[in-house]
Amino acid sequence: MAAKAATTDVYYALFSYLSATSQNSLKMFGFLKKIPIESKSNPVEDTPKKSGWISRLKCGLARTADQMSDLFGRGGKIDDDLYEELETILITADVGMDATRFLLAELRRQVKVQRLTEAVQLKEALAYDLIKLLKPLAQPLETGLHNPCVIMLAGVNGAGKTTSIGKLAKYFQGQGKSVLLAAGDTFRAAAREQLMEWGARNNVTVIAQQSGDAAAVIFDAVQAAQARKIDIVLADTAGRLSTQIHLMEEIKKVKRVIAKALPGAPHEVLLVLDANTGQNALSQVKAFDDALAVTGLILTKLDGTAKGGVIAAIAKAHPIPLRFIGVGEGLDDLRPFVAEDFVAALLGLDE
Template sequence: MGFLERLKDGLSKTRRNFTDRIEELVGMSAKVDEDFLEELEMILLSGDVGVKTTEKLIDAVRQAAKKKEIEGTEQVMPFLKKYIAEMLQDEGQRTRIGAKPTVILVVGVNGVGKTTTIGKLANYFHLFKYKVMLAAGDTFRAAAAEQLQIWGERAGCEVIRHEEGADPAAVVFDAVKAAIARNVDVLFIDTAGRLHNKTNLMNELEKVHRIIKREIPEAPHETFLVLDATTGQNAINQAKVFMETANVTGVVLTKLDGTAKGGVVIAIKEELGLPVKWIGVGEGIMDFRPFEADKFVDALFDGDK
């Protein structure tokens, strides 16, 4: 099964909760009137598209109907597909590997699949012949370094780690030095994910940034925020905290295959102004790819065709 087929399969729950329900509504309504728009609004909200984004989509449909760009309800789905695809397009979606080493900081709360994401990213770039190194900067969570070590071995990458409870900044310092000395292409840095004390998180991330910039002034080149798609709008709230504490450049969305809340992809882009850079649609090491707006929208709207 190719990735597009896995994406279609992975989005099946979201499709049932989102586009399938819109199709049912279209089948029961002849006119794009306020009753139709009210029902459409409820579907979008239940699909975790978010209040702000839902309002924008409803207004776009309303205006298109007024201008006769939409003349019947059967034209609503093609309109939404095109409109959402345009919303999701972002020039910053591609992860560019340029400077040597390219330093990518990975942040997010525990439980979202952060360490697994780093392992899959490492494997992806290793397959494209990049020399990859991992830094086990989450010294707070028990066995985080061991988990990253296993992923590093699986992906054929060296892992820089210290003992549990060590200073994360010391791990990062050693990793950056090693990456420079060993001519590494990409250095992924794992970080602690606790959110119960935002001040601690902010201080720790600031310290990590200082350590990195002392050695490579333009780094980190990217900061990926890992979010769990199954949490829906709660992922937006998590993102807002990390946007305050880290210079987030893009989102990695995991567990899209296990949720009916995949509409959160649209909310992330529209409400946070962040590009979705990578998505995970399964447990396998290959069920992970760069996000492509057109393919995502095709899978969401035409998955069963």
């Protein structure tokens, strides 16, 4: 899809989603013209791929979108009952108490200032408030400042780290970059084999050992990448609970060893989160950030069972850039996070 000018504003972004609604209700957003947003296009994506991605994202968030569509589809006036039902939906969608209170307060303020009366107008106002809350998280991953750029992935068991590495390898290859994988999850033999399989599918080298220290494996991988002039190193690590203090200390060691192999590395520390863990994902963000100074997040498994609202909870309580979101098991099912697309899918808005 052709890149849009950087001056494209939120008004037009919302207009494209809400074109089916009345022009009268859209007039309330005239003040949005002053708020610029960055282009949300990706140079390696064309229109058909973009459309397919949006469809998959909508399917993944249908659980919450259906509730929203049912609530606002009834029409009627804005009243206390509508606010109460919306509060329940937001909380059950993993938005969390703090973010829910924040959004409701913003909605009430807009209703008062803009003199809104119809339920459909409240849906539009909610779309605006959610985009404003989530937009700061939509920061693309920059890899061109370092060669190699070393990206370390962490997270709890089962979050999807190894699978995400395979998809990231494909994504970066699509940008014309060379990739090397480091099988740093030495605790789980299946993880090494899984990463080797991803390497074969993407035709990229995997540095691995039958046994040994995770830090040593990644150290070797970084040195190999330097010698071969590889653009990006993706380093897997063993899954661990944030409450396992000794294992958290071990992953800190892995990060220190990477810095010895290449001063300044790792250049990115990505925390992989399972979207189905709800509010527990927020506690994981806090714990791993304290231990590793996390620079970005990957939210996986937005594939039909996840509620999706945890992104709002993170944005309000512990904002860290959300680099990628995943909706399935395919190689192309991991894409950069775009706030406008996500909100449209979450609220069941038209494209």
